[in-house]
Amino acid sequence: MTINVKKCPACGSKDTVPILYGEPALAYPNEENEKFKLGGCFALVDGPEFYCKHCENQWNREEAIEREYEKVSRLKASVGGFFGDSYTIDIQLDRFQLSWNQRNEDGETEIRKSIRRKTADNLKAELKRLDLLNWKAKYVEPGVLDGTHWRVEIHQGDRKIIKHGDNRFPKEWPEFCKLMRRISGKKFS
Structure with missing residues (x-):
């Protein structure tokens, strides 16, 4: 979009x-x-x-x-592949709640925590800086069946915008991952 x-x-x-x-x-x-x-x-x-x-x-x-x-009320992002760890972060900006999840062959780990209003406002400013809403809807490396898959859902009230990819990423992806690690205090990549 x-x-x-x-x-x-x-x-x-x-x-x-x-x-x-x-x-x-x-x-x-x-x-x-x-x-x-x-x-x-x-x-x-x-x-x-x-x-x-x-x-x-x-x-x-x-x-x-x-x-x-300003209308972003929720951000849900996931990254992972068939082998190795996969991560999901779900930030409900309107409720000031965050959940982080890690899955691997050993099982699943999840944390939940509250975030402050200022953290939510700063996150929106960072998403704007990363131009998230203007990322393409799909980034796919043709001919590759294995590797890293990612998905970002942006909720604006009842509206849901989805960005996703397979083995290709927007140029802002590394900074987006750093932002997810910083806000959750956990690994995301």
Whole structure:
């Protein structure tokens, strides 16, 4: 999923138009086709870039991206293969709960712990830095049947976004694994 910065972050409408700044021509066509909204003579630094025709909200790209990460309520990630250890981490950001699980031929180990609100907020900021929501949906190394499999589920309320791979990873994967180790205090890779 690539974040749709043109979708209204307030009401979710896709009936939006860009905001244009500068002096309008004498007979501009906006009144007839409403393909843009005039923003005034001067562009504002970090000012609004889009206008919602449904709720009249105005926002910029950064605000839209920030809103998508704020909506993350749960993160569940797993990694492993046929041989060796496999790990699962489940972080319920809205309930401030974390569970970590390790499976291998000797059995299963699980821990559960609470996390602080600040930890949850910092995790969302790190996920944004890692551009998690813009990872491709699938990373697969063709022709390889064995190896490392991984999966990340991102929940935003009732919506679930899945990213996964077999023997291929997004470039941010090593940092993502470090983040999972740091928040859980346990191995994840």
